Amino acid sequence: MSKKRDAAVLAVPVGDDDHFQGPADAAVTLVEYGDFECPHCRRAYPIVKEVQRRLGPRLRFVFRHFPLKEVHVHAEHAAEVAEAAGAQGKFWVMHDRLFERQFALEDDNLIEYAAELGLDAARVARELAAHIYKAQVRDDFMSGVRSGVNGTPTFFINGVRYDASWDADPLAAALEVA
Amino acid sequence: MSPGIPAPDFTLHSTPDQTVSLRDFRGRPVILAFYPADWSPVCGDQMALYNEILSEFQRYDAELLGISVDGVWSHLAFTEQRKLHFPLLADFEPKGAVARRYGVYRDGEGTTERALFVIDGDGIVRWSYVSPIGVNPGADGILRALEGLGKGKR
Known part of the structure; x- marks a missing residue:
């Protein structure tokens, strides 16, 4: 059974385990599969912030990990540290910090950021060393593979893959009509 | 090349002094990934993605083989630069012969289709x-x- 590809849809719907910004009952949900070491994701980072500003409470934004660790050797640990920060209620500030300091993502840097952001940095270091969140990051990654994610960043609007330009104007326009 | 048809066997170089034949993998599933060229950015992304999920393919005991019309030296450099952990086969001489047998050669461009x-x-x-x-x-x-194979006759 050779089959034609349908429009790719999220294999794992947005749920309680996801990190999200914006109201849970927002009219539109934007999901990004991203990699903290990916330069294109870095470029998308302020653009997503801009569309969040434009749509306000009508938009819920979800970030899932898609670390391409063979090409971005720091990406997996960065994702694990974001999860470690999330366990202390600070996923999003770490998410922002990692993109803003994409040029410095060695393990020591990651622990430094945890301290700067007021986290229990020793706990983050322990959890990174024990790879407590590795499986969770991999689950995100595989949910992306199953959803037809083939590079980063990949966006889904209300569960359907968005393949057009993610510059601020077209992305905001697509969200407005979703 | 429709499902149910025996896959044409082939022997191609994977490195300057090694060859790979399809029949070497009898008893295990094989994924053939034809792609147009080493180095073009889209291909890099595709091979990079497969490189990340080799362990998932291995769960099904499946072997992944990349195939393009590039020569072995290009494949070697590409593999090293992208840190690929699976073989790239050179459908180089006669050019595209294997791709033609699988019905995925693009005459105008002189490359293979992006075919799986x-x-x-x-x-x-x-x-x-x-x-x-x-x-x-x-x-x-x-x-x-690959999941479907488990549910079939095997």
């Missing part, structure tokens, strides 16, 4: 997909096909 085949342990094509040339087909179709 999943072949079962008996050497039968069980799934195939030809992607629009500029589009990375991802891996979800391959994984579904």
Whole structure:
């Protein structure tokens, strides 16, 4: 059974385990599969912030990990540290910090950021060393593979893959009509 | 090349002094990933993605083989630069001969299509997909096909 590809849809719907910004009952949900070491994701980072500003409470934004660790050797640990920060209620500030300091993502840097952001940095270091969140990051990654994610960043609007330009104007326009 | 048809056997160079034959993998599933060229950015992404999920393919005991018309030296440099952990085969001489037998050669361009085949342990094509040339087909179709093998006769 050779089959034609349908429009790719999220294999794992947005749920309680996801990190999200914006109201849970927002009219539109934007999901990004991203990699903290990916330069294109870095470029998308302020653009997503801009569309969040434009749509306000009508938009819920979800970030899932898609670390391409063979090409971005720091990406997996960065994702694990974001999860470690999330366990202390600070996923999003770490998410922002990692993109803003994409040029410095060695393990020591990651622990430094945890301290700067007021986290229990020793706990983050322990959890990174024990790879407590590795499986969770991999689950995100595989949910992306199953959803037809083939590079980063990949966006889904209300569960359907968005393949057009993610510059601020077209992305905001697509969200407005979703 | 429709499902149910025996996959044409071939022997191609994977490095300057090694060859790989399809029949070497009898008893295990094989994923053939034809792609247009080393180095073009889209291909890099596709091969990079497969490189990340080799362990998922290995769960099905499946072997992944990349194939393009590039020569072995290009493949060698590309493999090293992208840190790929699976073989790239050179469909180089006569150019594109294997791609033609699988019906995925593009005469005008002189490259292969971006085409995927999943072949079962008996050497039968069980799934195939030809992607629009500029589009990375991802891996979800391959994984579904590998899952399907388990539910079939094997």
